[in-house]
Amino acid sequence: MAAQETVDHKYVYDFSEGNKDLKDLLGGKGANLAEMTNLGLPVPPGFTITTEACQAYLATGREPDGLAGQIEEHLEALERAMGKRLGDPQDPLLVSVRSGAKFSMPGMMETVLNVGLNDQSVVGLSAQASGSAGQAASGGDRFAWDSYRRLIQMFGKTVCEVPGEEFEHALDEAKRAKGTHNDLDLDADDLRGLVDAYKKIFLKHTGREFPQQPREQLDLAIRAVFESWNAERAVLYRRQERIPADLGTAVNVVTMVFGNLGPDSGTGVAFTRDPASGAQGIYGDYLANAQGEDVVAGIRNTVPLQELEQLDKASYDELLGIMARLEEHYKDLCDIEFTIERGKLWMLQTRVGKRTAAAAFVIAGQLVDEGLIDLDEALHRVNGAQLAQLMFPRFQLDHEFQPVAKGIGASPGAASGTVVFTSARAVELAAEGESVILVRRETNPDDLNGMIAAKGILTSRGGKTSHAAVVARGMGKTCVSGADEIEVNVPAKRFIVAGQTVNEGDVVSIDGTTGKVYLGEVPVMPSEVVQYFEGSLDPEHIDNALVRAVHRIMTHADGKRRLAVRTNADTGADAARARRFGAEGIGLCRTEHMFLGERRELVERLILARAEGEREAALAALLPLQRADFEEIFREMDGLPVTVRLIDPPLHEFLPPLEQLAVNVAVAQERGEDVAKEEALLAAVRRMHEENPMLGLRGVRLGLVIPGLFAMQVRAIAEAAVGCARNGGVAKPEIMVPLVGAVQELETVRAEAEKIIAEVVGDSGVEVLIGTMIEVPRAALTAGQIAEAAEFFSFGTNDLTQMGWGFSRDDVEGAFFWRYLELGIFGISPFESIDRDGVGRLVRIAAEEGRAARPGLKLGICGEHGGDPDSVHFFHEVGLDYVSCSPFRVPVARLEAGRAVVESGGSDSR
Numbered sequence: 001m002a003a004q005e006t007v008d009h010k011y012v013y014d015f016s017e018g019n020k021d022l023k024d025l026l027g028g029k030g031a032n033l034a035e036m037t038n039l040g041l042p043v044p045p046g047f048t049i050t051t052e053a054c055q056a057y058l059a060t061g062r063e064p065d066g067l068a069g070q071i072e073e074h075l076e077a078l079e080r081a082m083g084k085r086l087g088d089p090q091d092p093l094l095v096s097v098r099s100g101a102k103f104s105m106p107g108m109m110e111t112v113l114n115v116g117l118n119d120q121s122v123v124g125l126s127a128q129a130s131g132s133a134g135q136a137a138s139g140g141d142r143f144a145w146d147s148y149r150r151l152i153q154m155f156g157k158t159v160c161e162v163p164g165e166e167f168e169h170a171l172d173e174a175k176r177a178k179g180t181h182n183d184l185d186l187d188a189d190d191l192r193g194l195v196d197a198y199k200k201i202f203l204k205h206t207g208r209e210f211p212q213q214p215r216e217q218l219d220l221a222i223r224a225v226f227e228s229w230n231a232e233r234a235v236l237y238r239r240q241e242r243i244p245a246d247l248g249t250a251v252n253v254v255t256m257v258f259g260n261l262g263p264d265s266g267t268g269v270a271f272t273r274d275p276a277s278g279a280q281g282i283y284g285d286y287l288a289n290a291q292g293e294d295v296v297a298g299i300r301n302t303v304p305l306q307e308l309e310q311l312d313k314a315s316y317d318e319l320l321g322i323m324a325r326l327e328e329h330y331k332d333l334c335d336i337e338f339t340i341e342r343g344k345l346w347m348l349q350t351r352v353g354k355r356t357a358a359a360a361f362v363i364a365g366q367l368v369d370e371g372l373i374d375l376d377e378a379l380h381r382v383n384g385a386q387l388a389q390l391m392f393p394r395f396q397l398d399h400e401f402q403p404v405a406k407g408i409g410a411s412p413g414a415a416s417g418t419v420v421f422t423s424a425r426a427v428e429l430a431a432e433g434e435s436v437i438l439v440r441r442e443t444n445p446d447d448l449n450g451m452i453a454a455k456g457i458l459t460s461r462g463g464k465t466s467h468a469a470v471v472a473r474g475m476g477k478t479c480v481s482g483a484d485e486i487e488v489n490v491p492a493k494r495f496i497v498a499g500q501t502v503n504e505g506d507v508v509s510i511d512g513t514t515g516k517v518y519l520g521e522v523p524v525m526p527s528e529v530v531q532y533f534e535g536s537l538d539p540e541h542i543d544n545a546l547v548r549a550v551h552r553i554m555t556h557a558d559g560k561r562r563l564a565v566r567t568n569a570d571t572g573a574d575a576a577r578a579r580r581f582g583a584e585g586i587g588l589c590r591t592e593h594m595f596l597g598e599r600r601e602l603v604e605r606l607i608l609a610r611a612e613g614e615r616e617a618a619l620a621a622l623l624p625l626q627r628a629d630f631e632e633i634f635r636e637m638d639g640l641p642v643t644v645r646l647i648d649p650p651l652h653e654f655l656p657p658l659e660q661l662a663v664n665v666a667v668a669q670e671r672g673e674d675v676a677k678e679e680a681l682l683a684a685v686r687r688m689h690e691e692n693p694m695l696g697l698r699g700v701r702l703g704l705v706i707p708g709l710f711a712m713q714v715r716a717i718a719e720a721a722v723g724c725a726r727n728g729g730v731a732k733p734e735i736m737v738p739l740v741g742a743v744q745e746l747e748t749v750r751a752e753a754e755k756i757i758a759e760v761v762g763d764s765g766v767e768v769l770i771g772t773m774i775e776v777p778r779a780a781l782t783a784g785q786i787a788e789a790a791e792f793f794s795f796g797t798n799d800l801t802q803m804g805w806g807f808s809r810d811d812v813e814g815a816f817f818w819r820y821l822e823l824g825i826f827g828i829s830p831f832e833s834i835d836r837d838g839v840g841r842l843v844r845i846a847a848e849e850g851r852a853a854r855p856g857l858k859l860g861i862c863g864e865h866g867g868d869p870d871s872v873h874f875f876h877e878v879g880l881d882y883v884s885c886s887p888f889r890v891p892v893a894r895l896e897a898g899r900a901v902v903e904s905g906g907s908d909s910r
Contacts, residue, residue, distance in 0.1 A: 011053040012070040014077065015046055020330075025050050027250030029100030032350050039329065041322055041347050045081050046095070046254035047074040049222060051102070054248035057226045071222075075215075075253075082255060087214030091128055092121035094147075094256040097221040099228060101249040104351065105238070109228040109249055110158045112221040113291075114151040114256060118212040122148045129261055143260060145191035152198040152210055155217065159224040162205040170197040218253070225251045235824075242827045257346045259339040260291050264312065267292045270305055270319065270336045272327040275355040278362030278545065282306055282320070284336075292337065292348070315345045326350055331372040332381070333363050357386035358546050365549035375556040376902045382553060383899065384869035384892035388412060390529040390550070391888060392478070395511060395522045403516035404498045407458075407483030410469035415456030415478040416509040416521040419502055421490045423450025430454070437508055439495060441488045443468040448596055451477065456510045458517065460486045460495075462814065473864075473886050475574070478512035482814060486517070533581050533891055554891065557898025558582070563875065564882035565893045566641070568862060570594065572632035578887035582894050585641040585732075586633065587794060587884020588862035591713060592647050594629045595622075595654055603654045606709075608684050619712040626713060630720035634731040638724075643734040643794060643862070643884075645773060646713050646749075647702060650693040658685050694799075694808070699739025703749050710737075714753045718760035718768060725764050734769040736794055741776040743785040750789055771858070774846050775799035783846035787853040794884070795843050797863030797871075801830050804839045831864065834871040844878050851879075860884060869896045876900035 018026045018034030026034060030048035037043045049071065056064035079085050084093035094116040099109035117125065122144050130140030156162035171183070174194050178185055186194070202210045211217055228234060229249045238245055259267035270284035284305035309316040319338060322345075326334045335353030339346045355363065364378035373381070392413035395401075417435035420426045423446065426438045430453035438454040440447065442461040451457055451471055456478035459468045472479030487496040493504035502508060502519065509522040531537045532547045539551035566587035567578035575586060595603050602621050609615035633642060655661075661682050668675040690696035703710035714735060721731035735753060740746045750770050757768050772789075774780055775796030783793070802809050809831055820826045834840050843861075850857045860882040865871035867889025875883050876897060885893050 009052070009064070009066060010070070011050050011064065011067045012074050013048050013050065014074060015043060015048070018048065023102045024247075025052065025250070027051060027100030027102055027252075028104055028351055029098060029349060030250045030252050033252065033254070035329075036326075036347050036350060039325070041325075042345055043347050044255040044257050045078055046252060047078065048100070049251040049253070051248040051250050054226045054229060054250065055246070057223070058229065058248065063223075068219075071218075071253075075218075078253075078255065086218070087116040087118060087121045088124065089120040090124045092116050092124050092214075094121075094125070095218065096252075096254045096256055097218065097225060098252045098254065099225045099249045100252050101229070101243075102247050103243050104354070105234060105243070109231065109234055110225050112151070112154045112158055112224070114147045114154075115217045115221055116214040117148045117151050118214065120212075121214070129258075139262065141188035142186075142191060143258070145188050145195060146186075146260075147258075149191055149195045149198055151217075152195065152202060155210075155221065156198070156202045156205070158228075159220045160202070160206045162202060166201045166205070167198060170194060170201060173197075222251050222253075225249065245824065254348075257339050257341045257344075257348075258291065259287075259341060260289055261342055263289055264343045265289055265339075265341050266308075266311070267339045268302075268305060268308070268337075270323060270338065271353055272323050272334045272336070273359070273363055273366075275333060275335070275353050275359055278333075278355070278359035278366065280366065286311075292339070312340060312343065315340050315343065318345050322347065328372065331367060331377075333359070357389040360386050361390070361549040361553060362545045365545070365552055368552075375553070376560070378553055379557055379560065379895075379899055379902050382895070384872070384896040387529075387550070387895050388889070388892050389513075390546070391527055391533070391891065392513065392530075393524045393527050394513075395509065395518075396525055397522065401509075401518050401520075401522050404500065404519055405483045405485040405517040407460075407480045407486075407515045407517065408462075408469070409511070409513050409515040410462075410481040411457075411472040411477055411479035412513045413456070413478030414509070414511055414513075414522070414524050416507060416524065417455045419495075419504055419506050419508055420450070420454075421488075421493050421504055423447045423453075425504070426450035426453045437510060439486075439488060439508075440468070440490070443471070446596065448593065451475065456480075456512065458483060458486070458508070458510050460484055460488045462810075467810075472512075473867075473889070475886070478510060480510045480512055480515050480517060483515070483517055534577070535580055554582075554895060557895045559898075560901045561894065561897035562901060563872070563880065563893075563897040565890055565897060566643075566860065566862075566882050566884040567887050567890055568866070568884055569633070569887060571629075572636045574887055575633050575636040578890055579636065579640075581887055581890040583640075583887065583890045584882070585643075586637055587643050587860050587866070587882060588736075589633060589642060589644045590648070591626070591629075591645060592649050592653075594626060595647070599625060600654060603651070604681065606706075607651055607655065607688070608680055612707075615706075616708060619708050623712050623716055626716035627720045627723075630717050630733075631723055634720055634724040634733070635729060639730040639732070641732040641734055643736050643771075643792075643860075644713075644717050645736045645738050645862075646700075646710050648699050648738040650688070650690065650696055650698045651702065651706070652685060652688040652690070652693065655681065655685050655688075658682075658689055661685055694802070700737050700745045700749060701739065703737070704745065710749060711752055711756055714756045715760060718757050718766070721766045721768065722760060722762075722764045725766050731766060733766075734771060734792060736771055736773050736792075738773045738796070739776060739799075740772045740774075740786060741778045743782065743789050746772050746786060746789045769858075773862070774843075775803070777804055777842060780842035780846040784849040784853040787850040787857055790850075790854075790857070792858035792860070793846060793850055795846070795859075795861040795863065795880075797834060797839060797843070797861060797865045798831065800842060800863070801835065801839050804835070804842060805830060807831075833868050834865045834874050836874055840874055840878075843875075847878050847880065867893050872896040873900045873903070877904065 015034045015037040020031050020035035023031045026048045053067050082093055084091050086093045094114050097112045126141045126144035129143045153167040157164040174190055199210050259265045266288040267290050268286035273280050274283050282305055285302035286305050286308045287302045333353045334350050337349040360382050364381040367373045368378050395414040417437040419439050420436045426436045427449050429436050435455045437456045438450050439458045442459050457468050457472050459481045460483055462481040468479055469481050495502050507521050509518040528547055529550055539548050564584045566585040567583035568588040569575040569578050569586050570590050570593040606618035665675050665678050665682050717733050721733045724731040737749050769791040771792030773796045774793050847859055859880045861875055862884040866883040867885030872893055883893050
């Protein structure tokens with residue numbers, strides 16, 4: 001019974017049997033050819049072999065039962081419709097065999113044209129072509145033999161893996177013998193000789209003559225297209241574009257039409273709108289007396305599509321009518337390929353056209369105005385990745401600027417500036433109004449001031465989740481990391497790249513999108529979209545279609561979304577910028593960043609304290625500084641919630657590195673200097689040294705082991721909130737305890753915090769929530785218990801990913817992630833986009849069990865994933881209340897939160 005079902009399975013569809021909604025089965029090309037056929041447009045007749053046939057072939061290594069018979073049946077129907085037979089010696093039917101996957105994979109898979117030509121049918125083709133109007137006999141002869149040589153070349157390379165360069169060498173030799181550089185100067189005799197040369201190349205590499213049976217040519221070409229799905233370039237492209245590997249490709253068998261039959265023939269490409277800007281008009285190229293491959297090869301220069309009106313007004317008018325009809329039908333920008341054969345227009349392909357990020361927003365807005373789509377569909381048509389592209393400045397590059405190195409595009413944008421190698425120098429020059437690029441082997445928390453001052457950061461080490469990358473993204477700074485071609489020498493204040501020395505004071509330019517590094521200053525174009533978000537452009541009163549479209553779609557997204565969007569911000573300036581960008585609070589305020597710079601000495605005093613009084617004095621000195629920090633942030637976020645994470649990293653991160661300190665002490669001792677303070681510091685560093693500090697004394701453990709540390713921070717938060725209230729503001733502090741793995745840890749910290757809060761707040765009316773960061777797998781798995789002591793959860797997906805996978809994010813990207821991506825183990829780094837099956841499941845478990853124990857539990861996320869478009873959709877699906885991300889990612893998260901509602905079929909706004 002199973003065998004009978006296989007035989008009866010339908011693997012081949014005539015174009016009249018499909019439609020545009022069958023892309024899974026017929027691929028994009030086949031589905032759209034079917035759609036145009038059913039619209040009554042002039043499509044060359046043909047049929048599509050389904051993706052299911054490809055899947056079966058790739059699984060078993062042979063064609064599925066019944067496929068050969070179905071191909072024969074459809075081929076016979078095609079021959080009847082055309083009044084020709086495949087490869088007939090007198091009047092041959094010729095077909096093209098083209099790939100067509102569900103998702104466009106341009107140039108990644110195979111195509112074979114002119115199938116059906118052989119030593120006999122080439123004569124018949126010549127005779128038929130010579131009989132066409134305006135085509136001399138010699139012209140028809142040339143056309144036929146040129147078509148035959150193209151078939152042997154394509155078939156040999158694609159189907160039989162004959163080295164393509166051998167055919168190219170033979171063509172070059174024929175042109176040299178003719179004394180020309182132009183293919184078009186070869187006449188029929190030249191091409192007849194070239195066919196003989198191609199046949200010999202084919203025989204040498206395959207051990208057989210070029211196949212003369214048309215049906216054999218067809219069958220082998222179909223198999224070659226199937227197999228091209230797993231060709232190396234196709235596999236790499238799918239991994240890059242995150243296209244599933246099990247989809248397979250359809251195969252389209254289409255009657256050949258020729259644009260190279262004379263001056264009344266030609267080929268072209270048209271767009272219904274400008275794919276670069278979205279502007280309406282007539283866009284495209286045309287080439288008379290040519291085939292499509294001639295356009296791609298650049299044999300002759302094309303002319304603007306408008307010139308077709310003078311060459312063939314009837315075809316031009318018909319094409320414009322079809323373009324308008326297709327755009328109205330697809331309700332989107334259409335990319336169209338067409339051929340004119342002897343004055344007859346044929347539509348070879350249409351698809352929803354690729355476009356720039358700017359064009360995507362502009363076109364979506366235009367189509368709403370024209371009544372073709374509604375705002376929900378407009379929101380669906382754009383995405384956060386496109387919006388992010390629009391927000392960063394970009395270089396204006398020309399041939400003068402060539403990159404000298406390439407690293408990882410860690411934080412998008414374009415930045416030029418004077419090279420500096422220390423944070424102090426960056427701050428110094430920035431204060432003088434100079435743009436600087438901070439160059440380091442790698443950055444650490446001590447570099448924060450320099451990173452803030454710099455226009456961009458360039459490191460020779462690290463990946464997308466290195467310190468430089470994460471902090472730069474948070475600040476909206478351009479960053480290129482891991483540019484290992486650069487040899488950085490900080491003491492000498494220079495780096496060497498491509499044999500050139502770049503000294504401090506020289507100018508470089510870095511592109512945080514491509515990862516490319518340029519010497520000298522490259523001109524930069526500012527982002528109008530950022531100006532809009534910052535309030536310096538009024539979308540209602542400027543003649544800027546892009547800004548108006550962004551404003552309109554963002555307004556709709558805000559009205560649709562359920563998720564609130566907060567920001568990760570540690571300073572008043574960051575908080576103010578994020579609020580301008582639409583942030584509805586702070587989801588993560590890192591208090592450890594407040595302990596750097598000039599305050600480091602106070603932290604050292606705290607760590608070195610051996611007596612209770614010394615420790616209390618250090619904490620007392622830190623208290624007013626912390627309070628002032630929180631007052632500034634509460635003031636900027638007036639009326640909005642602010643989640644403050646108590647100190648999280650190991651304290652030794654605030655001390656000098658062990659090796660460096662040991663060397664300094666040894667050198668000083670050798671010189672006979674007084675090093676009592678340094679020796680005490682070295683002893684403390686040794687005492688606190690951990691082999692794996694990320695799993696050591698940090699987070700809640702610090703609060704439980706260092707008396708008074710958390711108490712000082714809680715008091716600073718509460719006092720700042722009360723001060724804000726007394727000054728007429730509204731502070732909504734939320735205290736977050738990090739790295740909790742057991743409810744008892746949180747209960748202990750909470751008991752102490754509640755006493756302090758009650759003492760400070762009094763009758764001021766300030767409410768302080770206490771919750772925890774879910775970043776340890778055990779916390780996620782015991783969320784029901786922890787929720788009894790927590791008023792909110794914030795998922796720290798950076799650490800949750802690190803601990804869930806057993807990865808050290810500071811080490812693994814450069815060490816082996818590239819190989820995991822290459823092998824397809826990862827489609828994308830789990831630190832960039834949430835791992836739904838593993839880490840995502842921990843989030844889902846914690847959300848469900850936490851709310852079961854405490855129905856009103858507030859849920860958010862504050863890791864890097866909070867600004868990732870795909871991850872935002874997951875957090876919407878799981879039911880979180882908000883996402884939090886860096887200020888520059890806030891608009892992206894707002895947009896994606898709205899899209900998540902639309903794409904899940906929801907319609908209710910918050």
